[in-house]
Amino acid sequence: MNEFMNRLRLKYPLVVAPMAGGPTTVDLVVASSNSGALGSIGAAYLTAPLIEDFTKNVRAKTSGPVAINLFLPHGILPVAVDKIAKAIKATESYRKELNLPVPDLQPPYEENFDEQFESVLKIKPEVLSFVFGVLEADYVKAAKKENIYLIGTATTLEEALALVESGVDAITLQGVEGGGHRGIFDAKIGDPQIGAIDLLEQCRAKIRIPLIAAGGIMNAQDIKKALEKGAEAVQMGTAFLTCKESGVSTPYRKALLASENRKTQLTRAFSGRLARGIENRFLLEMGEKSEAILPFPAQNKFTRDMRNASVKAGSADFLSLWSGTGHGALWTESASELIERLFV
Numbered sequence: 126m127n128e129f130m131n132r133l134r135l136k137y138p139l140v141v142a143p144m145a146g147g148p149t150t151v152d153l154v155v156a157s158s159n160s161g162a163l164g165s166i167g168a169a170y171l172t173a174p175l176i177e178d179f180t181k182n183v184r185a186k187t188s189g190p191v192a193i194n195l196f197l198p199h200g201i202l203p204v205a206v207d208k209i210a211k212a213i214k215a216t217e218s219y220r221k222e223l224n225l226p227v228p229d230l231q232p233p234y235e236e237n238f239d240e241q242f243e244s245v246l247k248i249k250p251e252v253l254s255f256v257f258g259v260l261e262a263d264y265v266k267a268a269k270k271e272n273i274y275l276i277g278t279a280t281t282l283e284e285a286l287a288l289v290e291s292g293v294d295a296i297t298l299q300g301v302e303g304g305g306h307r308g309i310f311d312a313k314i315g316d317p318q319i320g321a322i323d324l325l326e327q328c329r330a331k332i333r334i335p336l337i338a339a340g341g342i343m344n345a346q347d348i349k350k351a352l353e354k355g356a357e358a359v360q361m362g363t364a365f366l367t368c369k370e371s372g373v374s375t376p377y378r379k380a381l382l383a384s385e386n387r388k389t390q391l392t393r394a395f396s397g398r399l400a401r402g403i404e405n406r407f408l409l410e411m412g413e414k415s416e417a418i419l420p421f422p423a424q425n426k427f428t429r430d431m432r433n434a435s436v437k438a439g440s441a442d443f444l445s446l447w448s449g450t451g452h453g454a455l456w457t458e459s460a461s462e463l464i465e466r467l468f469v
Contacts (some may be wrong), residue, residue: 129295129335129357132274133190133251136161137468138352140297140337141460142362143167143194143254144305144447147377151182153370156460158189163252163358169196172236173244180248192252192276193245196422197260198238199312204230204423212427215417219407219443223434234422246271254278256308259291276337278308281317282327289332296332297360298324300340304363304449306400307391312421316391316399322354329355343451345467363449368460376441380405386452395432395445397424403446407431 130138141157143149145167157164166183168176176193183191209230220227245253246267253268254276260268268275269292277293279285285296287310299308300321307316319327321340328336338351339360351359366373367381380403381387391399394411398421402408411418419427428443435443456463 127335127357129337132294133163135163135190135358137464138356138358139163139348139464139467140192140339140358140360141165141365141464142305142339142360143169143192144362144366145169145171145194145196146445147372147374148362148366150370150372151179151186153365153368153372153460154183154191155186156368156370157365157464158183158187158191160461160464161189162464163190163192165192165194165252165254166250168193168241170236171241173240176241176244177248180250190251192254193248193250194254194256195238195241195245196235197255197257199235199257199422202234202420202423204419208419209427211417212419212424215411215414216428216431219431223431223438223443225430225434228427228430230419230423230427232423234426242267245273249273252276254297256306257312258310259287260293262291265292279328280307280309280324281319282324282331284308284310285328285332285336289334293334295335295337295357296328297337297339298328298356300324300338301391302341302401302450303339304389304401305447306396306398309399312398322351325351325354325356341449341451343449343453345469347451348467362447363451364456365460365463366448367455367457368463369458370460374436374444376436376439377444377446380441380444380446381448381455382457385454387448389448389450393418393421393424395425395428397421400445400447401449403448405444405446406442407444408446 143165154164277288338356
């Protein structure tokens with residue numbers, strides 16, 4: 126048993142990824158933790174009271190270790206009026222199609238991080254994981270005081286070294302293959318395009334704290350390769366998206382199961398930040414209107430009405446269909462059965 130598994134009392138070197146916005150349910154976290162993996166609560170879009178309620182429901186069903194995952198704050202960034210007008214114009218036909226009114230976009234665009242963090246300190250989960258940068262020293266100190274294990278996310282060696290310097294306990298190394306939001310520190314720059322195994326090899330030579338490989342890991346063979354290359358654990362998200370405990374919407378689930386060779390690409394269309402998802406109408410069409418995409422997190426709030434309406438219409442055209450590059454049939458039975466199959 127390695128340091129990471131021993132500290133968190135894990136049976137398996139597996140983190141079931143935090144998938145905010147719907148896929149992460151109480152039952153998925155419970156099944157993951159009860160099976161000996163680290164279950165993760167994707168809490169980025171939850172208010173502090175909702176984080177506490179969600180975790181309370183998880184704790185009622187498992188005594189296993191649990192992680193709470195947050196997005197680091199971006200602050201209230203000014204969005205120019207003319208930029209908003211351009212975004213409204215570019216999506217006007219979509220909203221008409223979905224019978225939606227013209228949006229009135231107002232800050233704040235994201236949840237209050239200080240309140241979220243205070244709820245984490247109150248809950249005292251085994252782990253706090255985070256993306257989009259380095260957790261400030263005061264937060265690190267407060268979490269350490271409550272004996273909360275800290276896991277940062279890096280997409281380059283430079284980001285990983287910055288996380289080490291900040292005092293994290295472990296790092297999730299997110300390869301370009303991973304689904305959902307990229308953990309790049311600077312939202313404005315392009316993607317470094319480093320694969321999970323290459324990133325692991327770069328970091329293993331220079332970093333001594335536990336490293337968690339993420340991105341494109343779908344089966345037992347992928348897990349074995351990552352562990353042999355020096356990872357102490359792997360993080361998997363896409364493989365769990367169609368488990369029966371997952372909260373993905375019906376059109377999202379259908380899109381995932383439509384083909385074993387899911388075609389994905391990186392996009393800013395849905396949130397303003399680079400994220401990997403299955404190609405659909407909105408992703409492809411907005412790719413040709415990049416000048417009309419608002420910065421994160423304003424774009425995420427701006428497109429929420431369309432995403433919700435798309436679900437109600439039973440359509441995947443306007444959904445953020447986050448998915449990694451891994452191919453193959455997806456599991457549709459319980460998460461606990463999938464975990465056992467991955468480590469037989």
